[in-house]
Amino acid sequence: MSETTAREPSARDRRRWARYLVDERAEAAVYRHLAARREGEEREILLALAEAERRHEQHWLDLLGTEPATLPRASTSTRLLGWMARRFGSIFVLALAQNAEGRSPYDDDPFATPAMRADEKIHREVVRGLAARGRRRLSGTFRAAVFGANDGLVSNLALVMGIGATGVGAQFVLFSGVAGLLAGALSMGAGEFVSVRSQRELLEATEPSNYADEVLPDLDIDANELALVYRTRGMSPEDALARARTVVETARAADRSLPYRRPDEEAPSEHEVVGGAFAAASSSFLFFASGAIIPVLPWIFGLSGWVAVVVALALVGIALMSTGAMVGLLSGGPPLRRAVRQLAIGFGAAAVTYVLGLVFGVSAG
CATH class of the missing domain: 1.20.1260 (Ferritin)
Known part of the structure; x- marks a missing residue:
């Protein structure tokens, strides 16, 4: 026992x-x-x-x-x-x-x-x-997927709820939803393209170059300004001077230039982390569109009025809770709490635009 x-x-x-x-x-x-x-x-x-x-x-x-x-x-x-x-x-x-x-x-x-x-x-x-x-490993791609899909879900649900509340016909709601999908997806794709391209250009501007390699043998071995280059890259004054002397002496002895990049500066480029601009733009477009299409589905299949509204809310609610639960799961938090939070945020935004739509609909009437 x-x-x-x-x-x-x-x-x-x-x-x-x-x-x-x-x-x-x-x-x-x-x-x-x-x-x-x-x-x-x-x-x-x-x-x-x-x-x-x-x-x-x-x-x-x-x-x-x-x-x-x-x-x-x-x-x-x-x-x-x-x-x-x-x-x-x-x-x-x-x-x-x-x-x-x-x-x-x-x-x-x-x-x-x-x-x-x-x-x-x-x-x-x-x-x-x-x-x-x-x-x-997953954080960057997952963040883009969740952000894009949820942005599409919430923004297009809010759009069709607001337009539908004004009392316009089902065809107009459908057209508005499709237009919102395309406008939002194109905006997301273009924004991601510009963001990634700009980040890559900034990284390129910070990378060491071989601009001065050919003049290394002509540098003064004692008044060696190459040491200043190394100091700008984080080396101590003593280490920078020792490295500069070695580079100049080697370049003179070999009668050729020796690249003055430090070994640790030959590491893989940060561009790999940033990714490609076209890939980021296309994925953002698709993620947004995959979320934005869901609120429009009832009108695409010919529903209208309250039936279309209820079906749209149900579909979007399921999608919002699924993505929220997934975020909770991956973050190690309670999936249900994250799901309810996501649902409350999405439906809260839709409720605001729906009320505005009712107000404008009454005013127009």
Whole structure:
């Protein structure tokens, strides 16, 4: 009997242990599936987590004495996590695993050891660290996708709600929605193109060049202004002078110029981080359009009046809550809270324009 127990276990306790057993077994499988899709350090970390879950599984098996003939099913969330890990192995699975590790029931269970409680809390931080790598890789693209799609959803919903509230015909609402889609998507694409192109041009202006390479042999070895170049790039006066003398001496000895860029300035260009202007513009156009088309769908399919309004609100509500939940999932926060926040912001904007549309509609009448 475990030394952590303070009383005799009941039939209810044994049922709970069996549930813990299958959950720990399923969580270990999740980490092994994720490890199979990775290499190097990440693979080793995931396999170590799987081994820790196996130890927890063994604890409950020892308390039970033997594996029960009939085991309960793992929790729905754990089974969903396992299904996703087998098929995707993405950042979303790690984000879900992080949330799952944060919901450990061992804090209040007298049969769980202090080491197991500590393990579960540490596991959450380990998974958070693994997920952070994926979040950093995904952050730029994901930000653009969420921002573009939500901008399209909210702005076009607000537009069609406001236009529809004035009492105009369904064809006019449809035309306004399509016009808003095209205008917004083109504006997003053009803005992203200008933004990325401008950033690339600024980066180009900061990169070292070979403008003065050919005159290096003619520099005075003592009054060496090349040292000033290195000082502008962050080197100390002593290191800058030593580097400048080396470059000039080498250039003279070889009777040719030696590039005066430091080795660390030969690193991959930051342009790779910024990306291409055309790619950024086209993705922003598509992300915005994918969101902006949703509020217009009811009118595209021939609906009108209150029916079209209700269907549009339902479709946009689902899309807003989905993107909000996804943001919450990836950030490690509560998905439902993020979903409701996103819904409130979108519907709040639509409500304002709808009221304005009613006012203008009444005034025009």
